[in-house]
Amino acid sequence: MIIYNNIPGLKASNALSKNIHKAGTPLARVSSGLRINHAADDGAGLSISEKMRGQIRGLMQASRNIQDGLSYLDTADGYLGSINSPPLQRLRELAIQAANDTLTTQDRETIQKEVLQIQEHLERLFRTAEFNTHKIFAQDIKSTKTPTPGILPGDTLIRQYGLQVTAGRNDRLTFRLDEQPLEIHLDPGNYTSEQLVHALNEKFKGAGTDVTVGFEGDSLVYHSPTKVLDSFGGSMIEIDSPASYTSIIYDNSKPGYISGAYFLGAEYLSGDVTIDSSNNTLTFRVGDSGTYTNVSLTLADGTYSAQGLVDALNHHFNTNGIDVTATKDASNRLKLQHNKCGAGYTLDQLGGTAKQVILDRLVSNHYSEYIHPGTNGSPAVFTGYKSLAGGITIEAGRNDTLRLNVGGTVHTLTLAAGTYDQAGIMTQLNQVFANQSLQVEAKLSGDRLQLEYTGAGAGSVGSVSGGAAYTLMGEPVSGPSLIPGSWQLVEGNTTPIAVGKARATGQTNLANGVQIITGYNDTLTFELDGQAKSIALDAKWYSAAELLSAINTELSGMDVTASYVGPSSQQLVFEHKKEGGGIPEFPYSLKNFGGNALSTLMTTNMPMGQASGTTPSASYLRGTANISNITISAGVNDSLTVSANGNPYSFTLDAGTYNTAQLVTQINGKLSAAGLGGMIEATSYSSYLELRSQTTGTTTQINSVSGNSVNTLFRRVDQYYQNAGYIPPSTSDTYIDGRVDLRQGITIGTGVNDKLAFDLHDDGTIERKTIILDAGEYSENGLIDMINAKLQAQNLQVAAAIKNINTPQGPRTVMTLTYSPGKNGYFAIDGVGGSASYTVFYPGPYDITYTGGMDLKLQVGANSGNMVSTGTQYMMNTEILGIRRLDYTTRISADRAIDTVADAMAMVSAARGLNGAKRNALESLYYNVTQSAENLQAAESRIRDADLAKEMMAHVKQSLLSQAAEAVLVQTKQQPQMILELLK
Structure with a gap:
């Protein structure tokens, strides 16, 4: 038995420690509910679980983001709904009310005041509508310059005027795409603005480019999404329109022409010229910038060809240092031209005995005899315009009176009432003429009435007037010619300018006077500024002057006056007193003429004057x-x-x-x-x-x-001499203006925007020139000085300068390039391009951005790039809706306003429809994100959460083992006691 080491006790103690440690893991899992409490529990599972937890939290936040986006779209829809109802609905209701002719001018003016209030409310709504300080509706367009492809704008006024294209004058446009020269040609014709845009787009497409053209305001913009577009030139750059100076881009290239002074002979020197002592001197004066030299030369006697004369003259000029050169043109006419160009270099006072031989041409004019045949003379014949094939009706007191001038005397005749065929009216007229002993006979010329003078000699007949004259001889024509007052925009000024006055011109010549009968032809009606007007004339005979005076008396107090076209063709002209028309600033109109006097005063073409016969003449x-x-x-x-x-x-x-x-x-x-x-x-x-x-x-x-x-x-x-022609010196430099405002300061970067190129046109030849600008920051004067130094270093005859110009976008201080070649010919400078052109010349290319109406991006997922657009970049204001200039002050304009407001309502409804579609899509996305988060959370739970039943079983097991280990340990502690007892 061992006493020194209690080996069984140590084993029991170790087993107890292991059991206690193992019992801690299931206990921790049961108490936390997690299978993984430490990385040691499951390192790989922990990594997967943490990544899933990041995804889950991201998806939960994304769902909240989507809910914010839905709130934004709901707010936008609410604002859109408040545009249509009630404002636009009320505008349409008011337009329908104002279009009714039972209203007076004052009624419509009251309606117009309410319209202005609604417009102001809508503008305020467009400006203030926002969600969490984000503007709902875009208002102001801003431009951001980029060195990459973008939109190149013009600033001339094309939309209103369109363009007239003439072959060889303004039909060619040159440009460059990434430095590749290209050109297009427009077909000749008159283009509306829409036709012009369509034609340009077709031409750009046909040239194999991706350039597109559209409108921004009243001006054209050009866009290439892939290439840098610059170097505009050609005849289309500068176009002199009748309405305003305009061009395809902007008021740009100004071609010049320089011509030195010269004499051009009139004589065609096709044969030899003999010079002797009688015709050998030639004199003229040469001016040289303020100093003058009198030249007198003597040609050697002999026979000269045209080239021989040129050689002899040039030999004298060169020998004596005279700045003149002799040449001959294709017709062998002699030309003497100053060698220097400019206003100070003159050539004049041509003379001498040789002048008539070598420069002047002897011309013979032959005047033949005049032969005049004899004539038998002809009677005076006065013919009407109206066809009588259908017969006529004469009514007593209405159209039975005829005034007729016979031989200078006016006779008033009364026809018998009744309905007549052609033969019957001839019989009636001739009977009336016989009763009055008039030397006139009524005949038919085809279907028309012809009055023939039957007296001796030339005689005369005509100047008919009266109601019967209109019935017998007058031909109805179309209504009066109407010219509305109008307005226009001039380049450099965005304020409308009144142009002309509204006019109505009749087609009846009233020089013979007119008869007015009560209830028959005494009333004339018309519409003035949208309001019905009428005048009534007293019944009587009127001369032309008396009629005009009576009409103007009736017009007193109205904004209209009457006059005649001219002293011989006395057609009535009604003219508005105020200039302009067509927009609320100029609501002046004159139209819709009618009434029972319209035919008599304005719409019947009458034969005028008197017909005179001719007497026999001798041959x-x-x-x-x-x-x-x-x-x-x-x-x-x-x-x-x-x-x-x-x-x-x-x-x-x-x-x-x-x-x-x-x-x-x-x-x-x-x-x-x-x-x-x-x-x-x-x-x-x-x-x-x-x-x-x-x-x-x-x-x-x-x-x-x-x-x-x-x-x-x-x-x-x-016989006389046609003298040599004299052409004085002329100088007209060519220049081109930029549009970049230099006052903002200019920055040039090496290899970024330091290359400036342009085309020089020299009498038919084109040469491309390029200068490299120095890098740095420049003021306007510093930039011009640097560019001029570069131009002079290459000996280019081009100079840069500062110029103040006005554009529709406001005043600008720009760079102008002037080309002065200093020699005879036609010159131009255009095609400005290169990387520096968008810094110092063209106001672009740029990308359009807006303040307000942001196209908000929503983060709708747990990872980067999981974004969608709200699609709510609403470019919407009263101008875009077309309701900024609504005019309810006339019936016609109010009727137009009905459709205008209806179009605006349709535009708003379409925006609401798109907004609703985007909301539905976003709501569906919300449910998808939420479901994904739930599924991912379940998956993560299976990895990390504990199985409580399993862990409880493991815990019970370890508890039993621990208890057994403790019992064994007690027993091992008792073994040494047993040995000690034995030792006792």
């Missing part, structure tokens, strides 16, 4: 040669043949020198001898010879004259 031939001193030479200019009624009569004049009277006597004797006596006689007309038939009418007609004396007796030949 005659009148020469153009001066016969005050004529020499006739035998066999040279002594024969003459006169053709009368197609038969030739020839004779020979006696040789000699004649004055006018002697020549007339000589020719009359020869005419008589040739058988023309009593038919034709010679006479003088001023200093010209005239052969005239001795009877009026067509009995004797002079047909022609011939023979070798014709040029002497009848035809004049004039």
